[in-house]
Amino acid sequence: MAKPKHIKTTVLIIGGGLSGLTLAAVLGAAGVDVVCIDRDPPVSQTALKYDGRTTAISYASHKVLQAAGVWKSLLADCEPILDIRVADGNSPLYLHFASTADGGGAPFGWIIENRLLRQALFKNVRRLKKHVRHLAPAEIKEFIRDNASVGVVLKDGTKITAPLMVGADGRQSATREWLGIAVKKTDYHQTAIVCNVAHALDHENVAVEHFRPAGPFAILPMTRGDKKEYRSSVVWTEHGDDAGRALKLSSADFDKRLQELFGAHLGKVHHVSPPMGYPLGLMHAERYSGDRVALIAEAAHAVHPIAGQGLNLSMRDIAVLAELVVDHLKLGLDIGAPALLKSYESARRSDTVLMAGVTDILNRLFSNNLQTVRAVRGLGLGMVEKLPVLKRYFAKQAMGLSGVSPRIIRGEGL
Numbered sequence: 001m002a003k004p005k006h007i008k009t010t011v012l013i014i015g016g017g018l019s020g021l022t023l024a025a026v027l028g029a030a031g032v033d034v035v036c037i038d039r040d041p042p043v044s045q046t047a048l049k050y051d052g053r054t055t056a057i058s059y060a061s062h063k064v065l066q067a068a069g070v071w072k073s074l075l076a077d078c079e080p081i082l083d084i085r086v087a088d089g090n091s092p093l094y095l096h097f098a099s100t101a102d103g104g105g106a107p108f109g110w111i112i113e114n115r116l117l118r119q120a121l122f123k124n125v126r127r128l129k130k131h132v133r134h135l136a137p138a139e140i141k142e143f144i145r146d147n148a149s150v151g152v153v154l155k156d157g158t159k160i161t162a163p164l165m166v167g168a169d170g171r172q173s174a175t176r177e178w179l180g181i182a183v184k185k186t187d188y189h190q191t192a193i194v195c196n197v198a199h200a201l202d203h204e205n206v207a208v209e210h211f212r213p214a215g216p217f218a219i220l221p222m223t224r225g226d227k228k229e230y231r232s233s234v235v236w237t238e239h240g241d242d243a244g245r246a247l248k249l250s251s252a253d254f255d256k257r258l259q260e261l262f263g264a265h266l267g268k269v270h271h272v273s274p275p276m277g278y279p280l281g282l283m284h285a286e287r288y289s290g291d292r293v294a295l296i297a298e299a300a301h302a303v304h305p306i307a308g309q310g311l312n313l314s315m316r317d318i319a320v321l322a323e324l325v326v327d328h329l330k331l332g333l334d335i336g337a338p339a340l341l342k343s344y345e346s347a348r349r350s351d352t353v354l355m356a357g358v359t360d361i362l363n364r365l366f367s368n369n370l371q372t373v374r375a376v377r378g379l380g381l382g383m384v385e386k387l388p389v390l391k392r393y394f395a396k397q398a399m400g401l402s403g404v405s406p407r408i409i410r411g412e413g414l
């Protein structure tokens with residue numbers, strides 16, 4: 001019988017979703033050897049029904065994708081957001097952010113289908129095969145550690161070890177569970193219905209967010225796609241039962257409801273991808289690290305999509321962790337040492353706490369119909385609209401450019 005394989009690497013990443021694959025590529029592009037494992041093979045991860053969402057990639061995140069070596073190949077599938085309109089229900093009061101005035105001329109971000117982002121990331125890790133090994137499907141039998149390394153044994157007997165392991169295995173992270181790290185959770189009792197929609201008129205690169213009592217309804221500008229139709233993606237939030245009913249509507253009734261929600265500004269609309277539901281909740285791990293292990297992205301935190309910032313937050317985890325790993329390796333230091341893990345956690349926790357708090361408050365403030373709260377909202381929106389300094393502050397937040405930036409977000413190499 002053949003002896004089980006033992007793969008020794010520099011960084012082992014558990015979970016090759018959008019975050020795990022991006023970290024693998026950023027490290028691989030900087031010459032660091034990485035093994036990234038995922039239980040699902042690329043063919044199922046890029047299927048239409050695997051993930052129907054789009055992502056608003058912020059200006060800062062595009063810098064991370066640039067460092068991963070994938071940005072150029074994504075550009076044709078990315079639609080820039082040049083204007084943002086925020087409306088309170090059907091009230092005429094709305095906030096208007098223009099990239100020319102409030103974003104310093106750069107787009108606020110770009111909308112891309114998650115499926116296409118995954119496809120490009122898979123292709124990119126194949127290009128980086130000198131340094132990145134991607135094993136999927138790979139099922140973990142057990143986690144292991146000794147004094148100098150940590151790792152996993154897979155069901156087929158393959159052992160993979162490294163001085164540093166990264167848990168990028170999502171909300172139900174097995175890595176986090178193995179470390180015994182508790183999480184704080186809030187269930188929003190809301191579901192986001194997502195789908196892509198074709199419409200008669202051009203979106204003119206405007207992203208629209210309507211706050212309704214059940215939650216936000218966002219229309220996000222997409223590229224014209226293969227059929228050259230005008231398209232936008234929709235994130236339509238409803239309370240649990242209402243979402244279930246909406247998802248069961250016939251195709252024609254679903255389009256009728258969509259048309260009511262869109263109004264007339266984009267002409268006649270119809271959905272062009274299967275509507276899918278995502279239950280929403282806030283989740284935050286009590287620690288982002290354990291002995292020789294760092295947690296990133298949704299293994300560490302998941303926020304409400306009201307501001308489209310979940311993956312953008314994760315991209316900042318990646319930028320910080322990659323910089324620490326590369327700097328420690330250059331100095332010949334142990335990358336699994338507590339000093340690195342402590343620096344990572346202290347650099348990332350406050351940003352996440354802030355984003356979790358802001359999205360939570362926005363959701364509570366906007367997703368209700370109480371008269372006093374509506375009055376405060378109207379006052380707040382009116383104030384922001386009239387104060388250019390405040391508008392520029394919010395625009396900077398949306399672009400991911402507030403606070404101290406890691407090197408790759410500043411556009412410098414690792």
Ligand SMILES: Cc1cc2nc3c(=O)[nH]c(=O)nc-3n(C[C@H](O)[C@H](O)[C@H](O)COP(=O)(O)OP(=O)(O)OC[C@H]3O[C@@H](n4cnc5c(N)ncnc54)[C@H](O)[C@@H]3O)c2cc1C
Nearest residue numbers: 015017018019039056169170192297298308309310311312
């Ligand atoms: C409706 C909605 C809209 C959103 N819009 C935006 C947006 O516009 N902008 C934005 O920045 N963010 C957005 N987000 C958030 C964003 O989609 C998520 O943060 C992101 O998809 C999470 O990626 P991840 O890699 O952290 O986790 P996941 O995508 O969950 O990846 C985890 C990976 O780990 C693998 N895995 C899990 N367990 C194991 C195991 N035991 N062994 C091996 N592999 C394992 C899984 O197969 C998976 O591939 C949105 C979220 C929602 C719900």
